[in-house]
Amino acid sequence: MPVGPFGIDPLIWAPLRLVIAVVLALFLVLNGALLQIYLERKIQAIIQDRLGPYHVGPFGLLQTFADALKLISKEDVRAAATDGWFFVAAPALVFCPMLASWVVLPFAQDIVGANLNLGLLYLTTLGSMTVLGIVIAGWASNNKYALVGGLRSAGQLISYEIPQILALVSVALVVGSLSMVDITRSQAGPFVNVLFLPFPFVIYFIAALAETNRTPFDLPEAESELVAGWLTEYSGMRWGTMLALSEYGNVTVVCAIVTTLWFGGWQGPGVDAIPLLGVLWFTLKVYAFIVIMMWIRATLPRLRIDQLMSFCWKGLIPMALVNIVVVAILALAFPTTKIPIAIASWLLLAVFVAGIPLVQRRRLRALRARARAATAPAVRAAS
Amino acid sequence: MTYDFVEPVVFALLSIGLIAGGVAVVMLNRITAAALLMAFTFLCMAGMFVLLGAETIALFQVLIYVGAITVLILYGVMFTRFSDRPRALFFQRQTPLAAVFVAAVAIPVAIVALSFTSPTPRPGGGDLVPLATSVFTDFAFPFEIASVLLLAAMVGAIVLTKRDDPGESALRRRR
Numbered sequence: 001m002p003v004g005p006f007g008i009d010p011l012i013w014a015p016l017r018l019v020i021a022v023v024l025a026l027f028l029v030l031n032g033a034l035l036q037i038y039l040e041r042k043i044q045a046i047i048q049d050r051l052g053p054y055h056v057g058p059f060g061l062l063q064t065f066a067d068a069l070k071l072i073s074k075e076d077v078r079a080a081a082t083d084g085w086f087f088v089a090a091p092a093l094v095f096c097p098m099l100a101s102w103v104v105l106p107f108a109q110d111i112v113g114a115n116l117n118l119g120l121l122y123l124t125t126l127g128s129m130t131v132l133g134i135v136i137a138g139w140a141s142n143n144k145y146a147l148v149g150g151l152r153s154a155g156q157l158i159s160y161e162i163p164q165i166l167a168l169v170s171v172a173l174v175v176g177s178l179s180m181v182d183i184t185r186s187q188a189g190p191f192v193n194v195l196f197l198p199f200p201f202v203i204y205f206i207a208a209l210a211e212t213n214r215t216p217f218d219l220p221e222a223e224s225e226l227v228a229g230w231l232t233e234y235s236g237m238r239w240g241t242m243l244a245l246s247e248y249g250n251v252t253v254v255c256a257i258v259t260t261l262w263f264g265g266w267q268g269p270g271v272d273a274i275p276l277l278g279v280l281w282f283t284l285k286v287y288a289f290i291v292i293m294m295w296i297r298a299t300l301p302r303l304r305i306d307q308l309m310s311f312c313w314k315g316l317i318p319m320a321l322v323n324i325v326v327v328a329i330l331a332l333a334f335p336t337t338k339i340p341i342a343i344a345s346w347l348l349l350a351v352f353v354a355g356i357p358l359v360q361r362r363r364l365r366a367l368r369a370r371a372r373a374a375t376a377p378a379v380r381a382a383s
Numbered sequence: 384m385t386y387d388f389v390e391p392v393v394f395a396l397l398s399i400g401l402i403a404g405g406v407a408v409v410m411l412n413r414i415t416a417a418a419l420l421m422a423f424t425f426l427c428m429a430g431m432f433v434l435l436g437a438e439t440i441a442l443f444q445v446l447i448y449v450g451a452i453t454v455l456i457l458y459g460v461m462f463t464r465f466s467d468r469p470r471a472l473f474f475q476r477q478t479p480l481a482a483v484f485v486a487a488v489a490i491p492v493a494i495v496a497l498s499f500t501s502p503t504p505r506p507g508g509g510d511l512v513p514l515a516t517s518v519f520t521d522f523a524f525p526f527e528i529a530s531v532l533l534l535a536a537m538v539g540a541i542v543l544t545k546r547d548d549p550g551e552s553a554l555r556r557r558r
Contacts, residue, residue: 086415118438118511125442128450132422135457139415147461154458158451178511 024279025102033248034064040294047298071244074236079142082233086140091234091241093133097126098249105256106180108266108278119180120172123257124165127211130250131157134230137242141233149229152219152305159312160210160217166320167204170327171197171261174341184265194262196342197327199349201262203320208254210308213247215297219305255289256282315359319352394434400427414460422453439511 038053038061045052053060078087104119106112116122131154138150171193172178175186187193194201210217221229221243231243259265263285266278303311326348330341404424408417425448432441518526 083415086419089419116438118442121439121442121446125446125450128446131450131454132419132457135454135461136415136419139457139461151458151461154454158454161450 024107025099025105028252028283029099029102029245029249032252033244034068036248036251036290037064037067037244039291040297043291043294044298047295068240068244071237071240076238077235079233081142083140083142086136087233088238090133090137090140091238091246093136094130094246095133095241095249097129097133098246098253101126101253102249104180105253106184106260106265107282109271109275112181115179115181117177117179117182120168120178120183120257120261123180123253124161124168127164127250127253128157128161130246137234138230141230143233145226145228146230146232149221149226149232153213153230155305156210156213156217156219156308159309160207160316163203163312163316163320164207164211166317166324167200167207168257168261170200170324173324173327173331174338180260180265184260184267187264187267192262192264192267196338197262197345199323199345199352200320200327201258202349202352203316203323204261205258207312207316208258209293209296210312212250212254212293214251214293216300216303217308218302219308224302251290251293252286255286255293258289259285319348323348390434393430397427397430397434400424401431415457418453418456418460421456422449425449425453439514 041063042052042060044050053063056062056066101123103114104112104116104122106115134153134157135150138146138148138153141147171183174193174197175183177183177186183193209215213219213221219225219229221231226232231239234242259282265285266282268277268281271278271281323345326344327341330344334340401424404420404427407420408424411417411420425444429441429444429449432438432444
């Protein structure tokens with residue numbers, strides 16, 4: 001009789017591992033959202049020198065549970081002029097692609113819903129479907145803030161998808177596979193991909209912040225300009241599904257992609273002896289990136305929409321194209337070693353980071369000159 | 384226990400979704416509903432590709448058609464005023480002519496489809512490498528031609544929509 005992983009018959013193991021993956025996914029989506037909202041509040045409070053939630057439960061841990069109960073028991077409010085079916089369908093259209101993308105995340109060795117050999121492409125495909133739900137939500141709300149939020153979201157998400165995919169492609173080029181499991185396996189030992197490909201990692205992380213509508217790219221739901229953007233008309237659990245579950249679920253998916261592609265996924269000390277330890281390492285790494293995202297949110301101010309677009313089209317996309325050309329040439333020229341790619345990638349990263357202040361200074365000088373030229377005739381006329 | 388019955392059932396469901404969605408896209412008066420149903424049709428089409436063992440094409444179908452083209456159509460719809468109101472179909476007067484054209488296309492297709500008996504080839508996953516190899520070797524020239532066409536379309540769109548800001552150009556002249 002053939003014996004599968006953990007000494008279980010493969011015939012039982014095949015459905016069993018799907019069940020484990022689905023349970024883990026639901027557990028992480030539902031409780032992860034609660035935990036991440038708590039973390040978000042607490043971390044922002046620490047950074048802003050406040051206390052944050054502390055009344056409900058120890059350290060305020062039960063605060064988000066209370067909030068979730070409130071959301072679930074809330075009346076289902078729908079404005080009269082909203083667009084019936086679309087208004088109801090939009091939260092599902094945002095939520096379903098996010099949940100479906102958890103199928104291919106490798107939580108640990110053999111704990112994968114499905115080891116697709118196109119896993120990475122599958123994830124980017126589902127990521128691109130979220131936009132549809134957001135645009136529909138903005139349209140169906142019959143509200144100008146929601147509409148502007150939906151339009152911004154469509155522009156932003158379609159634009160930032162390009163550098164994101166280009167950054168992923170350069171990793172796939174070096175590893176030679178699109179399967180999440182193969183990519184994890186290729187990073188045995190301490191030599192994780194971020195040491196060889198730091199530049200695509202930075203591009204991906206910036207683009208991922210925009211894809212998940214996190215500050216400094218949270219223009220579709222900018223509170224100070226658009227009330228709540230495309231979420232304005234939603235309340236109760238519809239709002240909860242759209243914002244709490246989908247947004248935090250997407251953040252987790254994006255951080256899981258970062259972990260798998262650049263930081264060795266479930267690999268870590270002691271994994272070979274106890275395979276289940278992989279879940280712990282994976283979760284710890286994912287949450288480390290989630291905390292970094294929250295840190296960025298508490299630190300950086302929001303961009304303006306034109307700055308957002310010009311940063312993507314004039315900054316990220318050209319750099320991503322340069323990166324992919326360099327990585328492809330070096331991968332062809334030196335098929336046996338990754339060291340030239342690593343050197344080139346670190347150099348590109350240095351050029352990118354050092355180039356930002358230079359470009360900014362030139363841009364500011366031009367802006368100042370233009371402002372001076374524009375005000376000069378008015379000053380002359382007034383005097 | 385075998386799972387042979389699953390594939391015909393999935394095929395039937397996808398066909399129903401595909402045909403019903405396609406008909407609804409044409410018949411519905413509301414343009415947003417038509418756009419959303421078009422996305423649904425594309426998803427069913429992607430399911431068909433998966434059944435045929437062409438997962439890469441299925442994923443690109445969803446990535447490009449659902450994730451980009453449908454969104455762009457909705458984007459365009461939102462910039463036009465009152466376009467979501469029910470309206471009479473454009474093609475109502477041409478119904479007899481349209482019926483003739485449909486028959487001229489549909490009857491040969493139906494004849495070919497019903498007389499087609501050769502077993503379908505099953506690559507069965509992992510079709511990314513043959514696809515990429517053929518794009519970059521046998522079909523390199525059409526591939527490049529297509530990208531040049533897209534570039535020309537993009538430049539044309541920019542030229543058509545770009546308006547010179549009068550204040551900005553005056554400023555440039557003064558400098």
